[in-house]
Amino acid sequence: MAPPPPATGAATAMRRPSLELGLLVLLLAYPWLPIFDLAADAAGVPLRLEPRLVTVFIYALLVLALNLQVGQAGLLQLGIAAFFGIGAMTTGVLTVTKFPFQLGFWGALLGAPAAALLAGLLLGAPTLRLRGDYLAIVTLGFGEVVRTVLLNLEHITDGPRGLNPVAEIWAPAGLRTWLAGDDGSRASLLLTYHVALGVLVAAFVVLRVLERSRVGRALSALRDDELAAACMGLDPARLKLQAFAGGAALAGIAGCLYATNLTTTADPNNYDFNNAIMVLCCLILGGLGTLRGALLGAALVIGFDNVLSPLLDRALQQLPGVGGHPLANFSAWRWMLFGLLLVVMMRVRPAGLFAPATARAAAGEAAR
């Protein structure tokens, strides 16, 4: 009879743990690496990427959060930006001087996911029994409601101006000097950079453990067939709520880091439907339901937007004969290129770049 087919994605991941570790070491060391000071501008000032990489880390967290809800539990939700915004706004309320709390970053790092978790439970409990597209519509509406509320509750949120200044990350003075000597603002930047990276790694590890646990298998079963899952003795309603609220909490953490990185809760319009769709794009591109796919998707899409385009812009500007031409501006073209890439991807690899063999087989089947 036929030999057993090649191992699935999970098994492949087990054989190559060094890929993630190598990348992690590289990212940890990046602030001290001179080799990336390449794309200097006309005045010779190199483009340091730390703040942009923080954005990538934050979006990677968001994509992991959405993956828990959409990829692992099969709950198509379009309101992830709302939980992101709730996390950011909670961080603002808990840290700015306008309010009496002033808990600082570390307090907000607990408070933001708690608030987002609560919102997830309140939204999820009555709506998670809705199927597929109905849930998508409800969460889309929720996202818009939250954005509008944040805009209009001006006496709390300061409307489009956002709450600021959001506290920067507190750390012992010794650690700050160790990181950046006397340069206070660089110390703050590096703290944000490493804390965001640390939170991302922690989230990844926790989700990896969860994926391989009983709950992870239960979620996969639920995603594939809810009725059959109930027949196996799983409680679909509870599993869905857990996954949904867990994803919301993780998005809240991302929001906390976002506000901290910007030192403001920013215009609530940042937490809009476009944002949610962007996160969903990352997830689909990388591979729905896979942790590595989620990271890869965030790295490609957000990295493309935040890291690659500015680097290419600078490179183009310095190219003799091209520099200075109004069309020689990569950023202006980037979303067109991205859209094209997405179309090609959906033709070539509909289950995403990192999809396990089982998901690819299923996607092939779905496409008929």
Next chain:
Amino acid sequence: MLSVRGLEARYGSVQALRGVDFDVAEGEIVALVGGNGAGKSTTLCCISGLLAPSAGSLTFEGRDLQGIPAHDRVRLGLSHCPEGRRVFARMTVAENLQIGAITRADKAAIASDLDQIEAIFPVLAQRRTQAAGTLSGGEQQMLAIGRALMSRPRLLLLDEPSLGLAPLIVQALFAVIADLRRRGTTVLLVEQNARAALGLCDRAVVLERGTVIVTGRGSDLLHDPALHAAYFGGS
């Protein structure tokens, strides 16, 4: 073991069951037969808790099942293998079988049950790492039955297990069901293949438009001329 009394169920305005009464005793194989739309699957769904009955009572091993959700009934020893294979398509065959045992903690016994099920359906062992959604229809059916057995039920509810299986496999399947009973599993079996089901079962319950029209020993019903004409076709 199981007693069903005055069971009624409706889907919106459609009344699917209008008072169903029957019992299943420990160690029996009971066949539930009847034409399409008679209410067989609906009866099983009420027993397993997937559907809330609108009236009537269900008692399993002396315990009233009302208000107990489907997932908790599995822990009581009820396992429902629902109509239409419903395997977890994106999970592997092995993962599907593991999910079947997710309510259990006895690792050693789970492993030995897994071996037994793979011995009954050798094709499942060959396809262990294959996505369940890519199995053939008959293979999926075997996986669904194997998965239901992994919870080691005391009462197994099987909804048309022979659907889509080749005749030789159906024979093997019926042998498996007979063997299950020998090992102490009680079986409530819904079958379109009524002739074979009546040959296998101890007792049969015949449903028509949501009520029981007759119950009796399988072999007796097999030779009942009226039923013969209605359900089993020509001679």
